[in-house]
Amino acid sequence: MKKIKIKVPATVANLVCGFDILGMAIHEPYDEMELKLLDTPEIIIKHEDHFGLPEDPSQNVAGVVLQNIQKHFQLTQGFEVTIRKHIKPGSGLGSSAASAAGAAFGANALLGNSLSDEEMIHFAMFGEELASGVRHADNIAPCIYGGITLVKSSSPIDIIPLSTPDLFVVAVHPQVEVKTSDARQILKKNVLLKDAVEQWGNIAGLVVGILKNDIPLIGRSLNDVIIEPIRSILIPKFDEVKMKSLEAGALGGGISGSGPSIFMLAEKKETAEHIARLMKSVYDEIEIESFVYVSKINPAGIEIVEEQ
Template sequence: MEVDTIRVFAPATVANVVCGFDVLGFAVNEPGDEVVMRLKNRPGITISKITGDDGKLPYNPFKNTVSVSVKHYLDHIGRSDVGLDIELHKKMPIGSGLGSSSASTVAGLFAIKNLLGDTSDPSTLLPFVMKGEEMACGHGHADNVAPALMGGFVLIRSYQPLEVIRLPYPKDLFCAIVFPQVDVPTREARQIIRNKILLKDAVTQWGNIAGLISGLYTNDIELIGRSMEDVLIEPVRAMLIPDFYKLRDIAMKSGAVSFGISGSGPSVFAFAKDPETAKQINQKIQAHLTGIGINSYQYVSSINGEGPRVLD
């Protein structure tokens, strides 16, 4: 029987992964977003329902990243005759630094791909997802959208031309994530980054990225931890996150392998060797944030190797 309705989940992501600004990212099991998509008899795209966004996202299909990306895909495959209705259910906070816009866009594109019976590899959708990311934050970087779409841990080796590589990772590596409820807009967080850096800092960063990749390939969690140091971006963005260095000290003393900013923040994350340690890290970070008057959300997850999935 032909399917005319589909419900899809796409995961949140941690981008940059401390030292890998704009080139590294991985997907997590939670949180994420859901899209319900229905075929219509009349051509065109409508958005009939959005939940969980506190009224922040547009219903206009020409201004919503999900519908805009889906339209780019339909135009590309010569199916502008297709009619669609979209429901977007935000299951993750907007502006969290966890790839909120990319999760929604990936869910929408994965939904239309499956509705139309497109059996190609999901990675073929990457250029269309990046269109949505460009609309959302002014820059079509792939370190959020690629892991959300492909799952796992990814390296963006090149943007011109685009080349994305899936990396191995230790299966017993767990991620503790805390989202402090403070506002750090992605566009503004990018604008404060320095345009020029010292050569010695660049050399340190190259070594750390290489060490992190090596640790992933060799299953060496200690090497991964030692390599996750950012001397370029984190010192600037840390100023936007309340008590960032205190939070890092709490995490490391609680058994974290590493600690850093997720995307442009304000979410922070830590790697741990087991879920119990990850939960303890989150509890202590949340307790500190509560003590300084900041509410927060927390998540514990292994790395999500699946990416988006059909729910119904």
């Protein structure tokens, strides 16, 4: 095979209480990527979108992933990657992870599928390191595995795929940029033991709720006493969006990844669509443009569209 076209989904990292360890893939939005194997060793990055992302491979997350694969396997071949990005960079919807995971997945397919899922995650994390300064796998893992994943450990890589509850996901992306690197820098380095105990209870409750498909347990576990109180100040109208969504019947939700997107889970489509309208109206009132996605959890992750 010389060429592959893939659809790479957006992801919601943290799932409120599981900072750096929980994440889920969603159906909308998604990036389109095409990777070609070259006979010569260059790595060429092309963007068919308007985000102005770097095309220098060492500055693009897809590029650094491919450089690391090339170096590790001492390849004489190179790659050409064309990215049509729909997941806005800095949105908190896993834009950098999509390019990183897509590059690892595409290269693996072009090289005969010799990498394990863990190896793809290993290489994709070089992209996250470029974007945020940290090798975290909570966006990459659900992109590659699909559904909801638990990063039991990122060194050594130990990923536990959980199940996929039949829930709607509503995400609003207000057009303010929050870089993951900045949103990490403001976090406290130490936490109080009483807060850690509460957070452990929420994470355990959420994982059990997902595995047992216990929807009320999922809802009452979606609480974050450590990260959200600090990061939410970076997101205009966060408290109002959350309060109105919960009043409208959301199971729960919070900051998507490092923000500024906010996500909510809902059992019914009508509830999800109502929450979407409420979210948009909050930002319309203060004249901040926003995009709203009503989606579902994506059990498949990256999808192959065409291979030659």
